[in-house]
Amino acid sequence: MTDDKLTEAIRKALLELEGQGEIVIVAPNVSLLSEFVAQSVLEVIPSPELSRDDLSKIKGLLVHLTCGPAFYAEDLPAATGATMEEFRAIAERLPLPE
DSSP states (O other), rough: OOOOOHHHHHHHHHHHHTTTTTTTOOOHHHHHHHHHHHHHHTTTSSSSTSSSSHHHHHHHHHHHHHTEEEEEEEGHHHHSSSSSHHHHHHHHHHHHHO
């Protein structure tokens, strides 16, 4: 499944680069190429619907939850499928607030 906005942005960027003479697209269907690139991008980035600000807020929540004294680590795996240490690692990978 690809994201239509992302796929369209990639298609436009590819066509713009081709128009500038930077690349030559020889694929018969630019849309298929755009979808392939979009799918590859979606494998390494979170949902395009989440902004950097959204991600930094999620990071703050994870840090607060996993470092606070009222947090019950033994309940986390059953509720979420991940340990407190895994959530701390996730929080470390999320962006800092700008």
